[in-house]
Amino acid sequence: MTLDARMKERCAQVERALDRWLPPATAQPRQLHESMRYSVFAGGKRLRPALLLEACAAVGGEDDHALPAACALELIHTYSLVHDDLPCMDDDDLRRGKPTNHKVFGEALALLCGDALLTHAFLLLAREQVAAGVPTVVAAEVAAVLAEAAGSGGMVGGQAVDMDSERKSVGAETVEYIHRHKTAALLRAAVESGALIGGAAPAARAGLATYGAELGLAFQITDDLLDLESSEEALGKRPRQDEQLDKATYPKVYGVERSRQLARQCVSRAKAALECLGENGALLGQLADHVVERTG
Amino acid sequence: MTLDARMKERCAQVERALDRWLPPATAQPRQLHESMRYSVFAGGKRLRPALLLEACAAVGGEDDHALPAACALELIHTYSLVHDDLPCMDDDDLRRGKPTNHKVFGEALALLCGDALLTHAFLLLAREQVAAGVPTVVAAEVAAVLAEAAGSGGMVGGQAVDMDSERKSVGAETVEYIHRHKTAALLRAAVESGALIGGAAPAARAGLATYGAELGLAFQITDDLLDLESSEEALGKRPRQDEQLDKATYPKVYGVERSRQLARQCVSRAKAALECLGENGALLGQLADHVVERTG
Numbered sequence: 001m002t003l004d005a006r007m008k009e010r011c012a013q014v015e016r017a018l019d020r021w022l023p024p025a026t027a028q029p030r031q032l033h034e035s036m037r038y039s040v041f042a043g044g045k046r047l048r049p050a051l052l053l054e055a056c057a058a059v060g061g062e063d064d065h066a067l068p069a070a071c072a073l074e075l076i077h078t079y080s081l082v083h084d085d086l087p088c089m090d091d092d093d094l095r096r097g098k099p100t101n102h103k104v105f106g107e108a109l110a111l112l113c114g115d116a117l118l119t120h121a122f123l124l125l126a127r128e129q130v131a132a133g134v135p136t137v138v139a140a141e142v143a144a145v146l147a148e149a150a151g152s153g154g155m156v157g158g159q160a161v162d163m164d165s166e167r168k169s170v171g172a173e174t175v176e177y178i179h180r181h182k183t184a185a186l187l188r189a190a191v192e193s194g195a196l197i198g199g200a201a202p203a204a205r206a207g208l209a210t211y212g213a214e215l216g217l218a219f220q221i222t223d224d225l226l227d228l229e230s231s232e233e234a235l236g237k238r239p240r241q242d243e244q245l246d247k248a249t250y251p252k253v254y255g256v257e258r259s260r261q262l263a264r265q266c267v268s269r270a271k272a273a274l275e276c277l278g279e280n281g282a283l284l285g286q287l288a289d290h291v292v293e294r295t296g
Numbered sequence: 297m298t299l300d301a302r303m304k305e306r307c308a309q310v311e312r313a314l315d316r317w318l319p320p321a322t323a324q325p326r327q328l329h330e331s332m333r334y335s336v337f338a339g340g341k342r343l344r345p346a347l348l349l350e351a352c353a354a355v356g357g358e359d360d361h362a363l364p365a366a367c368a369l370e371l372i373h374t375y376s377l378v379h380d381d382l383p384c385m386d387d388d389d390l391r392r393g394k395p396t397n398h399k400v401f402g403e404a405l406a407l408l409c410g411d412a413l414l415t416h417a418f419l420l421l422a423r424e425q426v427a428a429g430v431p432t433v434v435a436a437e438v439a440a441v442l443a444e445a446a447g448s449g450g451m452v453g454g455q456a457v458d459m460d461s462e463r464k465s466v467g468a469e470t471v472e473y474i475h476r477h478k479t480a481a482l483l484r485a486a487v488e489s490g491a492l493i494g495g496a497a498p499a500a501r502a503g504l505a506t507y508g509a510e511l512g513l514a515f516q517i518t519d520d521l522l523d524l525e526s527s528e529e530a531l532g533k534r535p536r537q538d539e540q541l542d543k544a545t546y547p548k549v550y551g552v553e554r555s556r557q558l559a560r561q562c563v564s565r566a567k568a569a570l571e572c573l574g575e576n577g578a579l580l581g582q583l584a585d586h587v588v589e590r591t592g
Contacts, residue, residue: 023448028473032448032456083411088382088403107384108459111407112452115379118411119447122418126439136432143422143439151415152319152328156408160328163404177324 003286010050014074015041017067021124035105035113036120040078042096043236047291048073048187051215052194054287055208058280061198068128069142069193072121076150077186079117080159082110089163090245097236122147134197142193149189158182165248175248176217183223184216191215191284203276210273211284218266219291221259224249226296228256234296263292299582306346310370311337313363317420331401331409332416336374339392339532343587344369344483347511348490350583351504354576357494364424365438365489368417372446373482375413376455378406385459386541393532418443430493438489445485454478461544471544472513479519480512487511487580499572506569507580514562515587517555520545522592524552530592559588 001009018040025034049070056066085092085100086107093103102110122143129139148154158181165174191212195205226235227242228251242249250259270288274281297305314336321330345366352362381388381396382403389399398406418439425435444450454477461470487508491501522531523538524547538545546555566584570577 027449029448029453029456029460031460032453036448079411083407086384086407088384088407109456111379111382111384112456112459115375115410115414116448116452118414119443119452122421123440123443123447125418125422126436126443130433130436136436137426139436140422140426140432144419147415147419147422151419152325152332152412153323156412156415157325157328160325160405160408163408164325164327 003283003290006283007045007050010053011046013053013063013067014046014049014070017071018074021068021071021128022120031105031109032112032116035101035109036117038104039082039095039101039113040075040117042098044074044078044096046074047219048077048190051187051190051212051284051287052197054284055191055194055212056198057194058208058277058284059195059198059200059204060280061194065129065132065134066194066197068124068132068134069146069197071128072124073146073186073190073193075117075121075124076146076155079114079121080150080155082114082117084159086110089159090241092237092241094232094237118150138196138199142196145189145193145196146186149185153181154185154189155182158185162248167246168248170248170253172253175250175253178248179217179220179250180213183220184213187216187219188212207273207276208284211270211288214266214270214273215288215291218263218270218288221250221263221266222292222294224251225256225259225263226294230296236296267292299579299586302579303341303346303583306349307342309349309359309363310342310345310366313367314370317364317367317424318416327401327405328408328412331397331405332413334400335378335391335397335409336371336413338394340370340374342370343515344373344486347483347486347508347580347583348493350580351487351490351508352494353490354504354573354580355491355494355496355500356576357490357496361425361428361430362490362493364420364428364430365442365493367424368420369442369482369486369489371413371417371420372442372451375410375417376446376451378410378413380455382406385455386537388533388537390528390533414446434492434495438492441485441489441492442482445481449477450481450485451478454481458544463542464544466544466549468549471546471549474544475513475516475546476509479516480509483512483515484508503569503572504580507566507584510562510566510569511584511587514559514566514584517546517559517562518588518590520547521552521555521559522590526592532592563588 023033025037027033052070053066082101084090092100125143158178162178162182192209195208267288271285319329321333323329348366349362378397380386388396421439454474458474458478488505491504563584567581
């Protein structure tokens with residue numbers, strides 16, 4: 001199976017599970033549940049849950065055990081986009097080719113929608129993981145890994161520094177801090193959670209965590225480059241927004257060519273960290289290449 | 297010991313634990329951590345964690361086991377206030393006698409602060425509960441109970457209907473829905489979590505859940521009445537805000553006298569539900585009376 005076909009399969013698998021585990025749009029309060037489903041089913045690539053599922057599979061774990069955490073992760077990612085698009089943050093009106101959540105449902109409901117998605121993620125981690133047969137001690141550890149990666153010492157912390165760095169002259173250290181926290185922390189946690197659920201040995205868990213962190217940094221550098229060079233059609237959102245908000249990006253600090261090189265170095269480190277998995281790491285290796293080669 | 301002295305003791309106990317488990321203000325990113333501590337230590341009464349601890353104690357459980365969940369609950373409550381005060385929600389500039397979070401730190405950071413507090417709550421539930429010796433199966437159940445009560449079918453759902461009901465003519469059913477969800481759900485979950493951690497028998501757990509739900513409704517009806525009749529000094533926030541936003545409140549639907557009567561009926565039902573606990577329920581009974589008799 002090609003990587004592309006495999007990713008399509010993962011995407012469908014995750015979307016079926018998300019549909020099962022999200023409150024139905026007919027349940028009260030309807031508008032809130034509609035808004036949650038609007039953003040969750042707005043056409044994401046499901047990279048984070050796919051990484052979690054593939055990491056779990058790479059160490060011999062079962063998809064059924066990993067699906068609740070994979071869905072929780074996608075809800076965390078989606079909530080962060082809904083809040084990030086709000087007027088007081090990046091003030092975006094287009095996401096994945098569709099109007100952003102607050103453009104459709106209003107700011108108050110978009111705020112609450114994000115809050116509800118984040119909360120629901122932890123309901124899946126506490127309830128559906130256990131129902132799926134994940135040992136409670138592992139379920140608790142996965143919830144802790146994801147909460148840590150998503151919180152003030154991870155994603156939200158990275159976003160805070162990102163906002164604070166707009167229209168400032170920032171150095172290499174700051175932009176690496178932002179990217180490692182706002183993006184790479186959650187990708188690393190995706191891979192580490194999959195390893196935990198799959199029962200990885202300590203060495204494999206550590207290797208996968210490094211893989212996830214390096215892949216995550218490569219992903220965000222590539223995002224910066226795409227924002228600069230791609231079209232609205234390919235991105236599904238307005239390009240050159242970083243420039244307009246004068247964001248701290250790798251191209252701003254290093255220039256385009258050096259940024260591309262740094263992203264490739266991350267991918268090399270990511271792939272090197274997979275060596276302990278042997279043949280079982282092949283698909284994750286292909287995924288790492290894909291992340292820097294994508295066009296949207 | 298008087299109820300007042302006991303509540304002061306609980307408050308100090310919870311604040312010590314919050315201080316221990318929140319990231320230090322000196323940790324990166326500093327401004328975000330400062331903003332989290334600003335709102336958490338803005339002088340709340342710690343009613344929810346106290347209820348959790350007292351429910352646990354009433355069924356013979358240990359404080360040390362209940363403290364992580366008690367702190368998590370207070371973080372969830374605090375995040376909801378920070379987001380609720382934002383301009384796109386109730387647009388309040390005063391809370392507990394101090395400027396609201398976004399007035400001090402700006403809207404973007406206040407939004408992220410709320411997100412980080414909510415996320416940190418689930419980190420405590422996943423990590424600190426287990427570290428404190430709560431069995432992982434109980435820790436997972438407590439996290440699920442709190443996530444359900446805080447999410448789209450609980451607190452956030454109630455807030456969504458609350459926002460949607462401003463400037464509308466609403467009936468008794470809607471205002472009860474709002475109050476039971478935006479406020480009572482989390483109070484009920486507080487008491488139920490305490491019961492779970494304390495290892496309550498099913499009958500005691502059910503009785504305590506009813507107690508929490510009825511107490512929660514009485515609490516919000518009393519809040520409505522205080523907003524109408526109290527002073528800025530006593531409330532620590534601007535009074536008559538509900539009227540100004542034309543919110544769905546009990547006094548609006550039932551008038552003041554009937555609302556007061558309904559709150560008292562809730563307290564009677566709450567206290568009746570404690571009967572299965574005998575003498576061990578005495579303090580919770582006093583707390584229920586206190587909730588409708590308070591003046592701020």
